[in-house]
Every structure is written in C-alpha cells, then in structure tokens.
Amino acid sequence: MYKTIQEEAYEANMQLPKLGLVLFTFGNVSAVDRDRAVFAIKPSGVAYDDLKPDDIVIVDYDARVVSGKMRPSSDTKTHALLYKTWADIGGITHTHSTYAVAWAQAGRDIPIFGTTHADHTHHDIPCAPVLTDEMIQGDYEHETGHQIIGCFREKGISHREVEMVLLQNHGPFVWGKDAAKSVYNAAVLEEVARMAHLTLQINADTAVLKDTLRRKHFERKHGENAYYGQGC
Amino acid sequence: MYKTIQEEAYEANMQLPKLGLVLFTFGNVSAVDRDRAVFAIKPSGVAYDDLKPDDIVIVDYDARVVSGKMRPSSDTKTHALLYKTWADIGGITHTHSTYAVAWAQAGRDIPIFGTTHADHTHHDIPCAPVLTDEMIQGDYEHETGHQIIGCFREKGISHREVEMVLLQNHGPFVWGKDAAKSVYNAAVLEEVARMAHLTLQINADTAVLKDTLRRKHFERKHGENAYYGQGC
Amino acid sequence: MYKTIQEEAYEANMQLPKLGLVLFTFGNVSAVDRDRAVFAIKPSGVAYDDLKPDDIVIVDYDARVVSGKMRPSSDTKTHALLYKTWADIGGITHTHSTYAVAWAQAGRDIPIFGTTHADHTHHDIPCAPVLTDEMIQGDYEHETGHQIIGCFREKGISHREVEMVLLQNHGPFVWGKDAAKSVYNAAVLEEVARMAHLTLQINADTAVLKDTLRRKHFERKHGENAYYGQGC
Amino acid sequence: MYKTIQEEAYEANMQLPKLGLVLFTFGNVSAVDRDRAVFAIKPSGVAYDDLKPDDIVIVDYDARVVSGKMRPSSDTKTHALLYKTWADIGGITHTHSTYAVAWAQAGRDIPIFGTTHADHTHHDIPCAPVLTDEMIQGDYEHETGHQIIGCFREKGISHREVEMVLLQNHGPFVWGKDAAKSVYNAAVLEEVARMAHLTLQINADTAVLKDTLRRKHFERKHGENAYYGQGC
Numbered sequence: 001m002y003k004t005i006q007e008e009a010y011e012a013n014m015q016l017p018k019l020g021l022v023l024f025t026f027g028n029v030s031a032v033d034r035d036r037a038v039f040a041i042k043p044s045g046v047a048y049d050d051l052k053p054d055d056i057v058i059v060d061y062d063a064r065v066v067s068g069k070m071r072p073s074s075d076t077k078t079h080a081l082l083y084k085t086w087a088d089i090g091g092i093t094h095t096h097s098t099y100a101v102a103w104a105q106a107g108r109d110i111p112i113f114g115t116t117h118a119d120h121t122h123h124d125i126p127c128a129p130v131l132t133d134e135m136i137q138g139d140y141e142h143e144t145g146h147q148i149i150g151c152f153r154e155k156g157i158s159h160r161e162v163e164m165v166l167l168q169n170h171g172p173f174v175w176g177k178d179a180a181k182s183v184y185n186a187a188v189l190e191e192v193a194r195m196a197h198l199t200l201q202i203n204a205d206t207a208v209l210k211d212t213l214r215r216k217h218f219e220r221k222h223g224e225n226a227y228y229g230q231g232c
Numbered sequence: 233m234y235k236t237i238q239e240e241a242y243e244a245n246m247q248l249p250k251l252g253l254v255l256f257t258f259g260n261v262s263a264v265d266r267d268r269a270v271f272a273i274k275p276s277g278v279a280y281d282d283l284k285p286d287d288i289v290i291v292d293y294d295a296r297v298v299s300g301k302m303r304p305s306s307d308t309k310t311h312a313l314l315y316k317t318w319a320d321i322g323g324i325t326h327t328h329s330t331y332a333v334a335w336a337q338a339g340r341d342i343p344i345f346g347t348t349h350a351d352h353t354h355h356d357i358p359c360a361p362v363l364t365d366e367m368i369q370g371d372y373e374h375e376t377g378h379q380i381i382g383c384f385r386e387k388g389i390s391h392r393e394v395e396m397v398l399l400q401n402h403g404p405f406v407w408g409k410d411a412a413k414s415v416y417n418a419a420v421l422e423e424v425a426r427m428a429h430l431t432l433q434i435n436a437d438t439a440v441l442k443d444t445l446r447r448k449h450f451e452r453k454h455g456e457n458a459y460y461g462q463g464c
Numbered sequence: 465m466y467k468t469i470q471e472e473a474y475e476a477n478m479q480l481p482k483l484g485l486v487l488f489t490f491g492n493v494s495a496v497d498r499d500r501a502v503f504a505i506k507p508s509g510v511a512y513d514d515l516k517p518d519d520i521v522i523v524d525y526d527a528r529v530v531s532g533k534m535r536p537s538s539d540t541k542t543h544a545l546l547y548k549t550w551a552d553i554g555g556i557t558h559t560h561s562t563y564a565v566a567w568a569q570a571g572r573d574i575p576i577f578g579t580t581h582a583d584h585t586h587h588d589i590p591c592a593p594v595l596t597d598e599m600i601q602g603d604y605e606h607e608t609g610h611q612i613i614g615c616f617r618e619k620g621i622s623h624r625e626v627e628m629v630l631l632q633n634h635g636p637f638v639w640g641k642d643a644a645k646s647v648y649n650a651a652v653l654e655e656v657a658r659m660a661h662l663t664l665q666i667n668a669d670t671a672v673l674k675d676t677l678r679r680k681h682f683e684r685k686h687g688e689n690a691y692y693g694q695g696c
Numbered sequence: 697m698y699k700t701i702q703e704e705a706y707e708a709n710m711q712l713p714k715l716g717l718v719l720f721t722f723g724n725v726s727a728v729d730r731d732r733a734v735f736a737i738k739p740s741g742v743a744y745d746d747l748k749p750d751d752i753v754i755v756d757y758d759a760r761v762v763s764g765k766m767r768p769s770s771d772t773k774t775h776a777l778l779y780k781t782w783a784d785i786g787g788i789t790h791t792h793s794t795y796a797v798a799w800a801q802a803g804r805d806i807p808i809f810g811t812t813h814a815d816h817t818h819h820d821i822p823c824a825p826v827l828t829d830e831m832i833q834g835d836y837e838h839e840t841g842h843q844i845i846g847c848f849r850e851k852g853i854s855h856r857e858v859e860m861v862l863l864q865n866h867g868p869f870v871w872g873k874d875a876a877k878s879v880y881n882a883a884v885l886e887e888v889a890r891m892a893h894l895t896l897q898i899n900a901d902t903a904v905l906k907d908t909l910r911r912k913h914f915e916r917k918h919g920e921n922a923y924y925g926q927g928c
Contacts (some may be wrong), residue, residue: 023655024648028579045693074684074692096580098655102662105577107671113337115402116258116328136676140684169673170579184256191255191330197666198334202429206338209401212368220306220372228306229277347866348722348792416720422717423794428797434893437803443863444832452770452836457753459739460770488880490812511927538916558697560812562887566894568900569809600908604916614713633905634811691839 002040002058004069005031008091009040010053012179016095021185027095031179032083034090037061039083043070063142066088074141081145082175086159091179093186098170099193103127104166108144111191111208113199117192118209118217119228120163125189127152127166148173169184234290235300236271237263240323240390241272241450242285248327251419259327260305263411268320269293271315275302287354287377295374298371306373313377318391323411325418328403331425332418335359342424343440345431348446349365350441350449357421358383362400380405396421412436466504466531469495472555474517476643480559481512485638491559492537495643498554501525503547507534527606535668535670538605545609545626550623554644556652560635561658562627567591568630574656576664577671581656581682582673589653592617594632612637628653633686667690698736698754698763701727705736706749710874712791713744715883723791724769727875728779730786733757735779738867739766759838770837777841779870780900782855787875789882792867796882799823800862802837806888806905807896813888814905814913815924820849821885826864844869860885 008031010037016022016029030041040056055067065072073079080094103110103125110125112118113219117125135143144224148165152158164174164186172189176182199206221228240263248254249263257280262273290302298306305311305364311324335342337358342357344350349357358384367375367427380397384390395417396406406420408414431438453460470497480486480493489512494505504520521532527544529536537543543556567574567589574589576582581589592615599607612629616622620652627649636653640646663670685692704727706885712718712725721744726737736752753764759776761768769775775788780836799806799821814820824847830851844861848854857883860870868885872878895902917924 023651043694044691046599071694098659099662100591101578101659102666105659106667108667113401114333116333119258130674130677133674134678136680140680164660169577169677187255195330195333195337197662198331198429199337201433202334202442202663203338203340210362210365210366213362213401215367216372227303230275230303345865346797348797351722388895427794427801428798430795430893433803433897434798435802435804442826442829444829445826445865448832448836459740459767462739462767487883507926508923535923535926562891565810565812565891565893566898569891570899571896572899594896594906594909596908597908600912633809661894665897685810 002036002038004031004037005033005040006056006058008055008179009042009056010051010229012043012091012093012183013051013056014048015180015183016093016186019183021097021183021186021190022048023096027093027097027181028075029091029183030073030079030083031091031200032089034087038066039074041072041078041079043068044073046070051208075144077139077141077174078145078148081142082148082173085145085149086175089159089175090177091175091182093174093179093182094172095186095190097193099197100166100172100189101170102197103193104168104171107168110166110196111153112214113196113206115213115217116129116195118214119221120185120188120192120218121161122214122218123162124208125162125164125166125192126155127159127168130168130170144170147156169199234265234268234270237265237270237289238271238285238290240411241274241288242283242307244289244323244325244415245283246275246280247412247415248325248418251328251415253256253327253418253422254280254339255328255416259325259329259416260307261294261323261325261411262305262311262315264321266319270298270304271310273304273311275300276305277315278302286383307376309371309373310377310405313374314380317377317381318407321391321407322409323407323414325414326404327406327418327422329418329422329425331429332398332422333402334429335425336400336403339400341396344446345428345438346441347449348427350451351453352417352424353396354446355389355394356440357394357396357398357424358387358389359398359400361400376402378399378412378449384397412417466497466500468533469504470500470517470520470522473506473520474515475507476555476557476647477515477520477675478512479644479647480557480650483647483648483652485559485561485650486512487560491557491561493555493557493647494537494554495541495555498551502530503543505536505540505543507532508537510534515609531532539605539608541603541605542609542612542637544556545606546612546637549609549613550639553623553639554641555646556562557638557643557646558636559638559650561654561657562652563634563635563661564630564653566633566661567657568632571632574630574660576672576678577660578673579677579681580659582678583685584649584652584656584682585628586682587626588672589626589628589630590619590621591630591632594634608634619655624664637642654690697730698732698843699732699758701729701734701736702749702752702754704875705738705752706747707791708749708879709752710744711876711879712789712882714880715829717791717793717886719743719880720794723788723789723793724771725789725875725879726769726775726779727787728767728785730783734762735775737772737775739764739767740769742766744834753757758800760804773835773837774844777838778844778869781841781845782871785855785871786873787871789870789878790868790876791870791886793882793889795893796862796868796885797866798893799889800864800867803864805819806862807893808910810894810905810912811909812891812906814919816881816884816888816911816914817860818910818914819858820855820886820904821858821860821862822851822853823862823864826866837921
C-alpha cells in the first residue's frame with residue numbers, strides 16, 4: 001500500500017551519502033502520498049549502510065505513525081507541517097551539509113552572486129531566524145516548521161520560487177516536486193553556498209547578480225518558454 | 233558521417249564528472265568538424281550517467297541542428313559563435329567548476345602567480361564583464377560569445393595564447409585544438425583558480441610572476457624550442 | 465584472552481583512514497578491558513594497510529606491555545592515564561585530522577555555533593594549553609594526559625559531557641563508551657571544526673548558540689527523555 | 697642493469713596520483729643508484745595512466761641520458777644537481793601540489809605551528825627566492841638546483857634536517873633516503889602546508905611552536921633515542 005513512497009524515500013535517502021551531503025546519520029528525506037495524506041520518512045538514527053526500504057516509516061500530516069516498526073526521524077514534525085501547509089510539494093530533504101550549515105551558523109542569507117544560483121532561484125536563499133526560547137522549549141520540531149513558513153510569508157517569497165531555506169544555527173531544509181528533486185536541490189544549495197563563500201573571500205565587495213540576468217537564467221530553465229533540457 | 237566528432241564530443245563530455253568539474257548536468261563540451269563546418273555538442277539537461285554517443289547533437293555555425301533527435305545544450309549559440317570567429321579552435325568546454333565560478337562571481341581576472349599558470353599561458357586569465365541588459369534580453373547565448381570575443385579584442389590578447397576566459401557572474405569557457413584539450417584546459421583553469429585563491433589568503437600583497445619566468449615556462453612547453461613532453 | 469579488545473581496537477583503527485582522519489600512520493585508537501584492567505592499542509608507526517589484529521598490543525594502565533610482540537603507539541602513556549583517571553570511558557582515539565589540528569595550532573577553543581555541535585555536547589570544545597617545558601622534558605606522553613585532565617578540572621567540565629579535547633599545538637584526543645564511539649566522536653569533531661572555521665570566515669562576529677537550543681539538542685539525543693534514534 | 701632504480705622510480709611516481717599530489721603530468725620522482733652514479737627519472741609529459749617501468753629514463757649527474765628511449769623530465773637538471781651536491785640523498789620528488797604551491801606563490805616560509813610539522817623537521821619549511829633574470833635566461837633548471845642549495849647554505853640549514861623546500865612562484869622540491877621516502881615527504885609537506893594555512897585563518901597572530909616541543913617531537917621520531925615506530 002505504501003510501497004511506492006517507501007521506495008521513493010529509500011532511494012532518495014541513499015543519495016545523500018553518495019552526494020557527500022551527510023556524515024553518519026545527519027540527514028533525512030521524506031516522500032509524500034497526497035492521495036492518502038501520508039508521507040514516508042527515514043527512521044531516526046539509522047546508519048545509511050544499514051537502511052532498508054522496509055525501515056522507512058509512514059506518518060500522517062500530524063506526525064502520527066501510520067505504519068512501520070521504527071521510530072521516525074526526530075525532525076518528522078517539521079516535515080509534517082511543511083507538507084500540511086504547502087500542498088504542492090512532494091518531497092523534503094534535511095541535511096547538515098558543511099557549507100549550508102556554515103551560512104546558517106553565520107546567520108546570513110546566501111546572496112545571489114551568479115547564474116549557477118539563478119538557474120535554480122532568482123532570490124537570495126533566506127536564513128530564517130533562530131527560534132525563540134518559547135518555541136524551543138515548546139513543540140520544538142513543529143515550531144521549526146512554523147519558523148520556516150513564517151520566514152517565507154514575512155519576506156513575501158513563494159516556496160515555489162525558492163525551494164530551500166537555512167534555519168539559523170541549524171542547517172538547510174529543502175523541498176521539491178518529489179523526494180529526488182529535493183535531494184537534487186540540497187546538492188545545488190551546498191554547491192551554491194560553497195561558491196558564495198569563496199566569492200566573498202576573493203572580493204568582499206562583489207555585487208549581487210543584476211535583475212535581468214537573474215530572470216533570464218531562471219526563465220530559460222523554469223519559465224513558460226523554457227528551452228533548457230529536453231522539455232519532458 | 234558525424235561518428236568521429238560524436239565520439240570525440242562524447243568522450244570529452246564524460247571526462248567532466250571524472251575530473252570533478254561538474255555537478256549534475258552543469259557543463260558541456262563540443263567538438264568541431266572543420267571540413268563539414270559543423271560541431272557535435274552535448275544535448276541539454278541530460279545526466280552524464282545516461283548520456284550515450286548517439287545523443288550528441290550535430291549543429292552548424294549558426295546553431296541550427298543538422299542531425300540528432302535531442303535539443304542541443306542551451307549554450308550552443310555561444311559555442312557556435314566561437315567556432316565561427318576563431319577558425320583554428322577544435323573543441324570548447326563550458327563548466328560551472330567551483331573555483332573558476334568563484335572568480336567569475338568576484339568579477340576579477342585570475343592573476344598569474346606562478347609557473348603552474350605560466351606553463352599554460354603567460355597572461356592573467358581575463359574575466360569578461362557581465363553582459364548589458366540589452367544583450368541579456370536579446371539573443372543571450374549568441375551575445376555571450378560576442379562578449380568573450382570582444383573582451384579578447386579589447387585587451388589585445390590572442391585566443392591562441394590564452395585558451396580560457398571567465399564570464400563575470402557566470403563561469404568559465406575554455407577551448408583548445410580539440411575537445412579533449414579543451415577539457416584538459418578546463419581542469420587546469422580550475423586548479424589555477426584554486427591556487428590563486430589560496431595564494432591571496434596567505435599573502436594578500438603577493439606580486440604576480442615576473443615576465444622572464446612567465447615567458448620561460450610558457451616557451452619551454454609551447455615555444456619553438458619547447459623541450460617539455462616527447463615532442464610529438 | 466585479549467581477542468575481544470584486540471579485534472575491537474583493530475576494527476576501530478581501520479575506520480580512521482576510511483573516514484579520512486589520518487595521513488599515513490598519524491593516529492591511533494585503543495579499546496579497554498575494564499575487568500582485566502588492560503587496553504589494546506595500535507603498534508607504533510605501522511601503516512594501516514599492513515595492520516593485522518594480531519599486531520595490536522596489550523598494555524596495563526601504567527603503559528607496561530602485557531602481551532604483544534610490537535612496540536605500542538608512542539602516545540600509549542596518554543591513553544593509559546586517561547583510562548586510569550576516567551573509569552567509565554571504553555575507548556580513546558588520537559588523530560592529526562586537518563581542521564581539528566588547525567584549531568589546536570591556533571590555540572583556540574572551538575565555539576559552539578550550531579546544532580551539529582550541540583547534538584554532541586553543549587560546551588565549546590576546549591583547547592588545553594601547551595605543556596610547560598618541564599612537562600615536555602619530563603615524562604612527556606604521561607604529562608600530556610595530565611594536561612588534558614587538568615584542563616577539564618580547571619574549566620569544571622565533565623569528560624562525560626564533552627568527549628573530546630584539543631591539545632594546543634598538537635591535535636585532538638577523543639573518547640567514548642567504546643573504541644568505535646571514540647572514532648565516531650573524532651569524525652564529528654573534525655566536521656564541527658571545519659564548520660566553525662567556515663562560519664567565522666562568513667561572519668567573524670557571529671554569536672554562539674543560545675543556551676536553550678544547546679540544551680534542547682543535547683537533551684533530545686542524550687537526555688533522560690531522549691527521542692533521537694531507536695532507543696536501544 | 698638499471699632495473700632496480702627503474703622499478704623504484706616507477707613505483708614512487710605512481711604514488712603521486714594516488715596521494716592526490718598531481719594533476720595530469722605535473723610532477724616527477726627520481727631514484728638514484730650511487731654505485732653507478734646515475735638516477736632514474738620519469739619521462740617528460742607522460743600521463744601516469746600510460747607510464748610503464750620501461751619508460752623511466754636513466755641519466756647521470758650531469759643530466760646526460762645514459763639509457764632510455766624517451767626524453768627525461770624537463771626538471772632533470774635540478775634533480776641532477778641535488779644528487780651531485782647532496783651525496784646522501786636517495787630520491788627526489790617534485791610536484792605542483794595545491795597548498796605547497798600556494799605558499800610558494802605567496803613567497804613565504806611555512807611556519808612550524810605544531811607537532812605534525814615537528815615530527816618531520818624542527819625548522820620552518822624554507823621558501824627559496826625566485827631566480828634572477830640571469831638564472832632564468834641561462835641554464836634554468838640547473839640554476840633552480842643552485843637556488844635551492846644556496847638557500848639552505850645561506851640559512852644554515854642542513855638538507856638532512858629539512859628534506860623539503862619551496863621554490864618561490866613555482867612549488868615544492870622534496871627528497872629523502874630513497875624515492876618512496878621523498879614521496880612520503882611530499883605528502884607530509886602538502887598536509888603541513890594546508891594545516892598552516894588554516895591555522896592562520898583561525899588565528900592570524902598564532903605563535904610558532906616553542907623550541908622544547910619542536911625538539912621533543914623531532915627527537916622521539918628521529919633522534920638517537922627515538923621510540924616512535926618499530927625500530928627497524
């Protein structure tokens with residue numbers, strides 16, 4: 001019954017170590033089934049080498065386990081709220097990838113410095129502020145989801161235009177039309193974070209990409225008249 | 233009929249992931265057939281793991297598809313103009329390799345700091361300025377070629393002496409006598425970009441290489457009396 | 465008789481090159497047998513490719529060889545004193561991993577900047593001061609152990625809360641409930657050291673993690689009501 | 697007749713790509729036969745993937761080819777002069793490894809910041825000044841050897857105590873009792889160069905290692921009463 005999203009979540013999770021995005025168990029990917037209103041997520045603290053498709057846990061949008069013998073990721077409530085709020089996303093990835101975490105720890109948005117970035121979004125990548133003490137001492141992982149959603153609302157950014165966020169002092173949360181796309185976006189974010197760091201080291205006064213070029217690169221890949229890729 | 237350049241372009245494209253120069257599909261290599269006035273280029277947005285020699289598209293110097301079922305790289309018009317203008321180049325590589333992009337995003341020429349650089353060119357590696365809004369909103373990829381060629385003309389550099397350029401806010405374009413050599417040059421550029429970045433971090437006031445040493449290293453590898461390599 | 469800890473120490477030592485924590489022979493792991501009051505440690509200067517379980521040397525808490533044909537690691541006396549003093553640790557790892565050594569050479573504690581760090585300890589990672597000339601010219605490796613223990617006592621930190629230390633101008637010593645856990649901690653330390661370095665480069669004025677978040681992350685993984693992992 | 701040093705040089709050269717010390721053909725190792733007063737060196741510009749033991753060229757201390765069908769490394773005269781002058785060295789390695797080159801391009805000695813460095817030498821690693829125009833325009837590779845030897849003489853350092861040097865604007869030359877040891881030293885130099893760079897980034901005012909600790913670490917590994925390793 002949940003075979004498809006279990007397999008999808010399993011395959012996507014196994015991409016994280018291959019792409020160099022995780023050390024040990026520091027990451028998790030989920031895949032949603034919109035018809036059944038449940039999602040499949042990595043079990044908590046299981047090493048990637050030991051992970052099997054059957055271990056993937058099925059939970060609903062309130063983070064209640066629907067199927068599975070293992071405890072789901074400790075970040076499950078964050079995934080749940082994002083799925084509940086943003087009805088058109090299909091997969092979510094959370095990692096502690098090195099460069100994205102460094103920007104999150106620095107508490108800074110990642111400025112859009114070039115076309116590698118603009119090929120994926122025409123905004124800076126936002127860094128949502130650290131949670132308040134009340135949020136941390138309350139329902140922490142649920143509030144983490146609220147902080148992400150609140151950051152997008154406040155900045156007036158659509159989660160369709162920017163499929164990634166940093167959470168200050170923590171790390172990246174990334175999404176997409178399915179689990180595989182969210183992992184792809186997580187790898188793009190790590191590379192863009194690394195390039196931006198190096199750019200500032202070479203020229204601390206470098207200007208961000210001008211608007212025409214931001215739109216050109218984003219549109220040629222994602223716009224109505226996109227001509228990147230094979231159009232399928 | 234186009235088997236040779238298809239194979240050449242295929243083999244050269246497959247070197248990009250092996251040399252660590254691309255993430256996902258962020259790069260493309262082409263190989264020219266001067267007799268037939270066409271070149272072979274990677275199809276747009278195809279993953280390297282899925283790429284087959286038959287997928288390589290054949291286009292002419294005006295970027296019209298001559299043979300192939302797939303859409304060619306979105307950067308095809310840039311390749312086309314470079315082949316049309318510089319009649320003696322045989323292959324072109326475009327990547328978003330990390331350190332080269334960082335210099336491009338910083339908007340700076342890569343200074344010639346040592347003999348690793350001078351073994352390949354005795355000039356700084358130029359960073360062509362970002363395109364004007366008119367160019368971006370016009371025939372963008374064609375204008376990208378014009379910007380590269382214009383930069384060399386303006387600086388009085390020959391494309392034979394410097395086989396690589398950065399395009400500001402974008403990344404590197406690199407060429408050579410054939411596709412394989414352009415990939416080789418792309419890897420050299422990435423390493424030289426990395427070394428120059430580290431050099432400035434260790435000593436921000438370091439001087440560029442003196443002229444005698446620039447010429448010595450370039451000449452011993454590329455001059456009339458070159459004695460590097462096996463002379464074949 | 466010592467088969468179990470020999471195997472445990474062997475397996476743990478072989479993880480060091482796999483995790484990229486050692487160049488050549490620059491590291492060693494030991495595993496203790498509390499019943500027999502001995503520990504198993506890597507022989508000195510043996511390449512990981514040549515290492516066999518039988519080569520692992522058995523020594524007592526005064527660093528006297530109890531069993532084995534080879535000379536134990538030159539750092540054996542440091543391991544011995546830590547086992548003797550901290551009766552509840554089961555394994556120790558010493559490496560010269562790049563980023564941890566850089567912080568040790570810089571003579572600075574690693575500030576706690578994020579949750580990756582807080583998942584493992586809610587303190588900065590202390591840098592014990594360089595040994596005095598008397599200590600260096602005396603029983604050097606034994607005094608190294610004293611310096612580590614003295615640093616924790618002076619700062620009022622428990623070795624149960626912080627399972628890792630830098631020794632100024634030298635590098636990291638790391639421990640855990642068994643040898644495998646000490647290697648895990650050594651890899652975590654290296655990653656945390658790398659993230660902290662990058663964080664300071666992006667924002668030199670970044671603040672350390674606030675106390676509520678430090679405790680939240682440490683407690684959800686290690687506290688009485690921990691809910692990270694599978695609870696076994 | 698030259699089989700032994702050919703094999704030794706071949707094996708040592710093949711270690712360079714495995715240790716990540718070379719891109720393409722940017723490096724060479726030689727091994728000397730003191731009885732026959734000749735050495736074996738990599739042929740110029742041959743890719744490591746194509747290299748065979750038989751390709752290794754035999755030359756004398758005046759850099760004249762004694763045996764072999766290929767042209768020897770373009771750096772052969774530098775190797776020759778070092779063998780001729782320092783009668784007790786058995787192997788030499790030259791690379792363009794990234795961090796060592798960055799220090800050479802920065803024109804700075806690598807300060808001794810920690811025990812990783814002191815385990816191999818108790819001095820800073822010297823950076824010999826760039827050659828004069830006369831030297832460059834004269835017998836360049838021979839003069840490169842003179843510059844290295846002159847730097848050691850001027851600074852009063854023995855080539856036995858410091859088995860490595862940077863040549864300003866160029867890169868490292870490294871030696872040892874045999875070819876394998878010179879490659880080992882080249883890898884140590886690269887790692888020490890990387891650690892020193894990071895150290896300065898974390899604390900630009902960090903002090904060099906104090907003398908007692910320099911001597912302690914060097915002596916425990918190389919002194920009369922050395923107790924590192926298995927004593928063979």
